[in-house]
Amino acid sequence: MITLLKNIKELIQVRDLSIKKVKGKDMKILPTIKNAFLVIEDEKIIDFGEMTNAPESADKIIDCNGKMVLPTWCDSHTHIVYAGNREQEFVDRINGLSYEEIANKGGGILNSAKKLQETSEAELYHQSAKRLEEIMALGTGAVEIKSGYGLTVDAELKMLRVIKKLKENFSLPIKATFLGAHAFPKEYTENKEGYLTLIINDMLPLIAKENLAEFVDVFCETGYFSVEDTDKILTAANKYGLIPKTHVNQFTAIGGIEVSVKHHALSVDHLEVMNPEDIKVLQGTETMPVALPSCSYFLSIPYTPAREIINAGLPLALATDFNPGSTPSGNMNFVVATACIKMKMTPEEAINAATVNGAYAMNLSDEVGSITKGKKANFIITKEIPSYGFIPYSFGSNLIDSVYINGQLI
Numbered sequence: 001m002i003t004l005l006k007n008i009k010e011l012i013q014v015r016d017l018s019i020k021k022v023k024g025k026d027m028k029i030l031p032t033i034k035n036a037f038l039v040i041e042d043e044k045i046i047d048f049g050e051m052t053n054a055p056e057s058a059d060k061i062i063d064c065n066g067k068m069v070l071p072t073w074c075d076s077h078t079h080i081v082y083a084g085n086r087e088q089e090f091v092d093r094i095n096g097l098s099y100e101e102i103a104n105k106g107g108g109i110l111n112s113a114k115k116l117q118e119t120s121e122a123e124l125y126h127q128s129a130k131r132l133e134e135i136m137a138l139g140t141g142a143v144e145i146k147s148g149y150g151l152t153v154d155a156e157l158k159m160l161r162v163i164k165k166l167k168e169n170f171s172l173p174i175k176a177t178f179l180g181a182h183a184f185p186k187e188y189t190e191n192k193e194g195y196l197t198l199i200i201n202d203m204l205p206l207i208a209k210e211n212l213a214e215f216v217d218v219f220c221e222t223g224y225f226s227v228e229d230t231d232k233i234l235t236a237a238n239k240y241g242l243i244p245k246t247h248v249n250q251f252t253a254i255g256g257i258e259v260s261v262k263h264h265a266l267s268v269d270h271l272e273v274m275n276p277e278d279i280k281v282l283q284g285t286e287t288m289p290v291a292l293p294s295c296s297y298f299l300s301i302p303y304t305p306a307r308e309i310i311n312a313g314l315p316l317a318l319a320t321d322f323n324p325g326s327t328p329s330g331n332m333n334f335v336v337a338t339a340c341i342k343m344k345m346t347p348e349e350a351i352n353a354a355t356v357n358g359a360y361a362m363n364l365s366d367e368v369g370s371i372t373k374g375k376k377a378n379f380i381i382t383k384e385i386p387s388y389g390f391i392p393y394s395f396g397s398n399l400i401d402s403v404y405i406n407g408q409l410i
């Protein structure tokens with residue numbers, strides 16, 4: 001079936017298939033076509049251009065008068081498979097406890113792991129599917145989901161099977177990441193080597209056998225997994241073909257970026273605390289830096305120094321980090337707005353970071369992230385807005401009229 005979208009006020013992020021990521025000064029360039037048309041055939045984009053060249057007929061015509069069209073958001077970092085919530089810890093933080101203090105008392109990731117271990121696979125699926133529906137309605141059209149709230153062989157596999165089922169039942173591209181190295185379970189606090197062995201000898205082979213993940217992640221951080229631990233896990237995961245995407249430099253800079261780059265990580269995520277050397281290490285690599293501004297907002301920690309990163313000629317992607325502890329929000333519109341407001345990214349840079357570069361950080365550059373012939377027809381039709389800058393400017397407003405995934409209205 002051929003669908004024609006006509007009278008698009010501005011068609012945003014039109015690209016050639018060869019563009020895999022945008023970096024440095026180029027991030028300020030957001031190619032658009034004003035007064036445009038877009039043609040989709042079934043689930044693919046087949047044509048676009050200026051209205052004067054629009055085809056006259058189609059099986060279905062959508063008049064976008066006054067509205068803009070942009071590719072759906074690519075959220076390359078989430079933990080949306082989790083059980084229950086942690087609003088008590090949120091209140092504890094308001095009353096003065098820090099994220100680290102809460103974690104040290106057995107809250108934090110271990111609190112979520114306990115809840116998840118006690119939750120059935122069916123119930124976990126049900127809770128996670130609801131979150132996925134919510135973010136799709138907010139314009140997300142491709143997403144990465146991590147394990148890491150299981151922390152036992154059974155519970156990690158349960159999480160990854162839930163992700164697999166979400167992949168089967170939802171039309172948007174979903175990528176699974178194994179994050180067994182998210183925290184040390186209580187029973188391993190005095191035996192950290194024992195948990196590393198469990199990850200390497202038990203979890204990784206089973207995950208590879210069932211083909212449950214494409215990426216591997218480690219929370220490389222003071223009090224969590226050291227650089228040495230990270231090196232061991234990434235080395236072992238490499239034998240199964242798992243590509244690293246790591247949590248680094250969230251609270252402290254301990255060399256997580258360097259070890260990730262050594263293992264050819266697809267992305268390094270968080271980066272709230274950066275040394276000048278950390279930026280140098282990323283130069284000349286294929287690793288995508290990923291900022292998670294909603295996490296900085298919610299925890300009141302520093303924002304990733306986007307200007308330093310981009311001015312050093314690097315690319316930058318934006319993602320939500322949707323999880324029950326540090327970021328209970330999967331709203332990419334808020335992420336884009338916060339990147340502009342707090343990280344001094346221009347609307348062009350933020351939209352590039354949340355689309356093309358987000359797709360790159362999931363190995364999905366050929367499928368999503370731009371309005372490109374042959375890519376999936378995953379796009380957002382906005383409400384009537386004066387300019388695309390209005391999307392971050394009017395933060396907190398819902399400017400989405402409708403969302404299409406594989407050419408289908410959701």
Ligand code: NIG
Binds near residue numbers: 109247321
């Ligand atoms: O990306 N930093 C590590 N992991 C998550 C939060 C974990 C939690 O608090 O549940 C994050 O922020």
Ligand code: FE
Binds near residue numbers: 077078079323
């Ligand atoms: Fe995270």
